[in-house]
Amino acid sequence: xxxxxxxxxxxxxxxxxxxxxxxxxxxxxxxxxxxxxxxxxxxxxxxxxxxxxxxxxxxxxxxxxxxxxxxxxxxxxxxxxxxxxxxxxxxxxxxxxxxxxxxxxxxxxxxxxxxxxxxxxxxxxxxxxxxxxxxxxxxxxxxxxxxxxxxxxxxxxxxxxxxxxxxxxxxxxxxxxxxxxxxxxxxxxxxxxxxxxxxxxxxxxxxxxxxxxxxxxxxxxxxxxxxxxxxxxxxxxxxxxxxxxxxxxxxxxxxxxxxxxxxxxxxxxxxxxxxxxxxxxxxxxxxxxxxxxxxxxxxxxxxxxxxxxxxxxxxxxxxxxxxxxxxxxx
Amino acid sequence: xxxxxxxxxxxxxxxxxxxxxxxxxxxxxxxxxxxxxxxxxxxxxxxxxxxxxxxxxxxxxxxxxxxxxxxxxxxxxxxxxxxxxxxxxxxxxxxxxxxxxxxxxxxxxxxxxxxxxxxxxxxxxxxxxxxxxxxxxxxxxxxxxxxxxxxxxxxxxxxxxxxxxxxxxxxxxxxxxxxxxxxxxxxxxxxxxxxxxxxxxxxxxxxxxxxxxxxxxxxxxxxxxxxxxxxxxxxxxxxxxxxxxxxxxxxxxxxxxxxxxxxxxxxxxxxxxxxxxxxxxxxxxxxxxxxxxxxxxxxxxxxxxxxxxxxxxxxxxxxxxxxxxxxxxxxxxxxxxxxxxxxxxxxxxxxxxxxxxxxxxxxxxxxxxxxxxxxxxxxxxxxxxxxxxxxxxxxxxxxxxxxxxxxxxxxxxxxxxxxxxxxxxxxxxxxxxxxxxxxxxxxxxxxxxxxxxxxxxxxxxxxxxxxxxxxxxxxxxxxxxxxxxxxxxxxxxxxxxxxxxxxxxxxxxxxxxxxxxxxxxxxxxxxxxxxxxxxxxxxxxxxxxxxxxxxxxxxxxxxxxxxxxxxxxxxxxxxxxxxxxxxxxxxxxxxxxxxxxx
Numbered sequence: 054x055x056x057x058x059x060x061x062x063x064x065x066x067x068x069x070x071x072x073x074x075x076x077x078x079x080x081x082x083x084x085x086x087x088x089x090x091x092x093x094x095x096x097x098x099x100x101x102x103x104x105x106x107x108x109x110x111x112x113x114x115x116x117x118x119x120x121x122x123x124x125x126x127x128x129x130x131x132x133x134x135x136x137x138x139x140x141x142x143x144x145x146x147x148x149x150x151x152x153x154x155x156x157x158x159x160x161x162x163x164x165x166x167x168x169x170x171x172x173x174x175x176x177x178x179x180x181x182x183x184x185x186x187x188x189x190x191x192x193x194x195x196x197x198x199x200x201x202x203x204x205x206x207x208x209x210x211x212x213x214x215x216x217x218x219x220x221x222x223x224x225x226x227x228x229x230x231x232x233x234x235x236x237x238x239x240x241x242x243x244x245x246x247x248x249x250x251x252x253x254x255x256x257x258x259x260x261x262x263x264x265x266x267x268x269x270x271x272x273x274x275x276x277x278x279x280x281x282x283x284x285x286x287x288x289x290x291x292x293x294x295x296x297x298x299x300x301x302x303x304x305x306x307x308x309x310x311x312x313x314x315x316x317x318x319x320x321x322x323x324x325x326x327x328x329x330x331x332x333x334x335x336x337x338x339x340x341x342x343x344x345x346x347x348x349x350x351x352x353x354x355x356x357x358x359x360x361x362x363x364x365x366x367x368x369x370x371x372x373x374x375x376x377x378x379x380x381x382x383x
Numbered sequence: 384x385x386x387x388x389x390x391x392x393x394x395x396x397x398x399x400x401x402x403x404x405x406x407x408x409x410x411x412x413x414x415x416x417x418x419x420x421x422x423x424x425x426x427x428x429x430x431x432x433x434x435x436x437x438x439x440x441x442x443x444x445x446x447x448x449x450x451x452x453x454x455x456x457x458x459x460x461x462x463x464x465x466x467x468x469x470x471x472x473x474x475x476x477x478x479x480x481x482x483x484x485x486x487x488x489x490x491x492x493x494x495x496x497x498x499x500x501x502x503x504x505x506x507x508x509x510x511x512x513x514x515x516x517x518x519x520x521x522x523x524x525x526x527x528x529x530x531x532x533x534x535x536x537x538x539x540x541x542x543x544x545x546x547x548x549x550x551x552x553x554x555x556x557x558x559x560x561x562x563x564x565x566x567x568x569x570x571x572x573x574x575x576x577x578x579x580x581x582x583x584x585x586x587x588x589x590x591x592x593x594x595x596x597x598x599x600x601x602x603x604x605x606x607x608x609x610x611x612x613x614x615x616x617x618x619x620x621x622x623x624x625x626x627x628x629x630x631x632x633x634x635x636x637x638x639x640x641x642x643x644x645x646x647x648x649x650x651x652x653x654x655x656x657x658x659x660x661x662x663x664x665x666x667x668x669x670x671x672x673x674x675x676x677x678x679x680x681x682x683x684x685x686x687x688x689x690x691x692x693x694x695x696x697x698x699x700x701x702x703x704x705x706x707x708x709x710x711x712x713x714x715x716x717x718x719x720x721x722x723x724x725x726x727x728x729x730x731x732x733x734x735x736x737x738x739x740x741x742x743x744x745x746x747x748x749x750x751x752x753x754x755x756x757x758x759x760x761x762x763x764x765x766x767x768x769x770x771x772x773x774x775x776x777x778x779x780x781x782x783x784x785x786x787x788x789x790x791x792x793x794x795x796x797x798x799x800x801x802x803x804x805x806x807x808x809x810x811x812x813x814x815x816x817x818x819x820x821x822x823x824x825x826x827x828x829x830x831x832x833x834x835x836x837x838x839x840x841x842x843x844x845x846x847x848x849x850x851x852x853x854x855x856x857x858x859x860x861x862x863x864x865x866x867x868x869x870x871x872x873x874x875x876x877x878x879x880x881x882x883x884x885x886x887x888x889x890x891x892x893x894x895x896x897x898x899x900x901x902x903x904x905x906x907x908x909x910x911x912x913x914x915x916x917x918x919x920x921x922x923x924x925x926x927x928x929x930x931x932x933x934x935x936x937x938x939x940x941x942x943x944x945x946x947x948x949x950x951x952x953x954x955x956x957x958x959x960x961x962x963x964x965x966x967x968x969x970x971x972x973x974x975x976x977x978x979x980x981x
Contacts, residue, residue, distance in 0.1 A: 284552075
C-alpha cells in the first residue's frame with residue numbers, strides 16, 4: 054500500500070512536471086511580449102528592456118524553467134517590475150505582474166468560490182445523475198424510465214451558458230423565486246452562501262449529471278442480471294435490497310472513475326458557469342490570464358487544475374480498489 | 384405426506400420483441416418426494432433450467448408468463464404474491480447455481496454472504512448477527528472449508544471450493560428442496576466427483592430433496608434415484624435411473640444415453656446421434672442430413688489448391704523435405720521424423736519484472752514446464768488434463784501463437800519457436816497448421832458470411848480466384864455435412880453443432896497437415912458432440928489428417944485418439960499409446976482421473 058502510494062505520487066509528479074514544461078513552452082511560442090505587457094503601454098524600449106531584465110525574461114528559457122521549478126519546491130525571490138524583491142514562498146507558482154500579487158495568492162483568493170461551486174455541483178451530480186440513472190434502470194421500460202432518459206438527454210445537449218441565462222431570467226428576474234446568484238463567504242453564514250450558489254450548483258450539476266445518469270443506467274442494467282444478484286434474491290432478499298446491496302456495488306466502478314475525473318475538472322475551475330453567474334473563481338482567473346498574456350498566472354492555474362485531476366483520479370482508483378477486492382493496486 | 388416439490392402442468396413462456404412468445408416449458412408435471420434426488424436431464428434449450436427458476440419464482444415477471452402449479456411443500460408459488468414467495472426462498476427452497484464464480488458476489492466475503500442467507504430469515508433480535516456468523520462458520524466447516532477462510536473473497540477460492548460455498552449457502556436454513564442447476568458442469572472430473580459426494584452426504588444428513596438439473600447423463604447415473612428427460616420444454620420420459628439407463632422406452636433417451644462415449648465404448652466407432660429437436664428456420668433443411676453426415680462425405684481426392692508462383696512460394700519451402708504423402712493410419716512403422724514436436728518446452732506468463740532485472744520476474748506463472756511431445760504424420764495425439772494443466776498453452780505454442788520461454792518447437796523439422804513474434808513465419812506455418820476452437824459462437828466472425836469465413840485462408844494463402852475459392856468452399860461444406868446453399872448465411876443462423884462444422888471447414892480449407900483442435904466438442908451438447916466427433920473421425924480417415932486433440936474429457940480422448948499425453952500442472956505425467964495409458968495407467972494421477980470419470 055505504501056509502495057503503491059509512493060509510486061502513485063511519483064507518477065503524479067511526473068505528469069505535473071510534463072504539464073508545466075508544456076505550458077511554459079507553449080506560452081513562449083506565442084507571439085507576445087510579457088515584458089511589454091507588464092511594463093504598460095507608456096514604456097519606451099529601454100524601460101521595457103529593464104523590465105525584461107528584472108523579470109528574468111532575458112535569461113535562457115531552460116534557466117527560467119529551472120528557476121520556476123526551484124520556486125515550486127523551495128520558494129524563491131522574484132523581482133518586481135521596478136527591481137524590488139518579492140518573497141515568494143514554496144510552493145511558489147510565480148508572480149503575476151498584471152495582478153501585482155503572487156499567483157498562489159491570486160488563486161487562493163478565488164479558490165473558496167471554486168471550491169463551493171464544485172462541491173455543491175458534485176452533490177447535485179451524484180444525487181441527480183446517479184440517482185436518476187439507478188432509478189431509471191430499476192424501472193426499465195416504464196414511463197419513469199422514459200421521462201428520466203429524456204430529461205438526461207436535455208441535460209446532455211443543452212449548453213451551460215444558455216441554460217444558465219435562461220433559468221436566471223426565469224427564476225430570478227421574472228419570478229424572483231431564487232435570489233440573485235453570487236458568492237457570499239461561508240464564514241458569513243451558510244444561508245446566504247447556499248442561496249447565492251443555488252442556481253449555479255443546479256445548472257452546473259444538471260448539465261454534468263446527464264452523462265452520469267446515462268452511464269449509471271447502462272451500468273446498472275448490465276449488472277442487475279449478474280448471477281450474484283440472482284443469488285441474493287434466491288436467499289430471500291427483496292429485489293430492491295438485492296439491487297442496492299449487490300447491483301449498485303457491481304455498477305459502481307466506472308462511475309467512481311468518472312466521478313474522480315469530473316471532480317478533478319470541477320475543482321480546477323468552471324469558467325463558463327463562473328462567468329454566467331458572475332462568480333470570480335479560478336476558472337475565470339485562468340481564462341482572464343490567458344487573454345491578458347499573464348504567463349505566470351496561466352502556468353499556475355494550469356498546474357493547479359492538473360493537480361486536482363491527478364489527485365482525484367488517484368483517489369478514485371483507491372476507492373475502486375476499496376469497493377472491489379479483486380482489484381490490485383499496481 | 385406432501386411431496387417436497389410438486390409441479391403440475393407447468394408452462395413458462397417468454398415474451399420477445401415484437402410480441403413473439405417462446406414457450407420454454409410446456410405442460411411439465413412431476414413430483415419430488417422428500418429426501419429424494421431427481422435428475423432433470425436435457426440438452427440446451429430443453430427448458431430444464433427454466434423449471435428451476437420458475438420454482439424459485441425468480442424469473443423476470445415483466446417478460447415471463449407462468450401457468451400451472453408449483454407447490455413447495457404444499458405452498459403454491461405460481462401466481463403467489465412476491466412477499467409470499469420470498470418467504471419460501473432460501474428457507475424452504477434454495478438453489479445452487481452452475482457457475483459459482485458468477486453466482487457469488489465478488490465484493491463480499493464468503494462468510495458475510497453465508498451469514499446473510501441465514502440472517503434474512505432469522506427472527507429479528509439482538510443476537511441475530513452473531514448467531515448468523517456462527518451458523519455460517521459451522522456450515523463452512525461442514526462443507527470442508529476451514530472457518531478461518533470465512534474472511535476471504537470468492538476469487539481467492541478454487542472452483543470446487545466456491546461450489547462448496549454455494550452448497551453451504553443453499554443448505555444453511557435446511558430447506559425442503561434444493562435445486563442444483565448444473566452444479567458441477569464447470570468443474571474438473573475429480574472435483575466434480577467430490578462435490579457430488581458432498582451433496583449426497585448432506586442430503587442424507589438433512590433429508591433435503593434435490594432436483595439435479597443437468598445435461599450430463601453420467602452425473603445422473605451416479606447420483607439420482609429417478610430421472611426425468613426433457614426435450615423441447617416437455618417431459619419425455621420419467622423413471623428409475625437404472626431402468627432408463629438400460630432400457631429406455633423413448634429413442635431420444637436411448638440416443639442421449641449412448642451419445643457420450645464412456646470408458647467402455649469401443650474406440651473409434653460411430654456414436655449414436657439424435658436429430659436436432661429445434662430446427663431454426665434458416666438452417667432448417669440441413670438438420671435432416673446431419674445425422675448421416677458421415678455417409679454423405681465424398682471421397683476427397685482433389686489435390687491441394689495450386690499456388691501461383693511467387694504468391695505462396697515461401698509457404699511451399701516449409702514443407703519441401705517431407706513431400707511424401709503422410710503414412711496411412713495404423714500401417715507401417717512410424718516415420719523417422721515427427722510431423723511436429725516440442726522438446727523441453729517451458730512457457731511462463733506475467734510476473735512483475737523490474738527495469739534492470741533479468742530472468743524470471745516476481746510472481747511469474749510457469750504454465751508449461753519441461754514438456755516434450757511429438758505428433759507423427761497421420762496420427763492423433765490426445766492432450767488431456769484438468770483446467771490449468773497447460774494443455775492449451777502447449778497447443779498454442781505448436782500453432783505458433785504463443786512464444787515459448789525456452790525449448791525447441793519444430794514443425795516438419797523446421798524450427799518454429801519464433802513464429803509467435805515473426806509474422807512471416809507465422810503466416811507460412813498457418814498454411815500447414817490450422818486450428819479448431821472450443822467455442823463456435825465466439826470463434827466465427829458474426830459479420831461475415833460462411834463463404835467469407837471459409838475462403839479467407841484461401842484468399843490469404845493461394846492464388847485462387849473468387850470462383851475457384853467459392854467452389855472449394857462449397858466442396859468443404861459438403862465434406863462437413865453442410866450444403867452449398869449455406870454459403871451466404873451468417874453464423875448466427877446456425878446451431879452450435881453446425882457452427883463447429885463451419886469452423887472445421889475453415890480449418891480444412893488449405894488441406895493443412897496438422898489440425899490443432901482445442902476442446903472442439905466441450906461446448907456442445909452430447910448429441911451434437913457425437914455428431915462432430917463422428918465427422919472428425921470420418922474426415923480423419925478420408926484425408927489422412929494429423930491431429931492434436933486437446934480435451935479435459937478422458938472418455939472422448941480415449942474414443943478419438945491414437946496416442947495420449949496426460950498433463951498436470953504444466954508437466955506431462957504420462958504419455959503413450961491409447962490402450963496402454965487407459966488399460967494400464969502408470970501415473971497415479973492418470974488413475975485418479977480415470978476413477979473420477981463418470
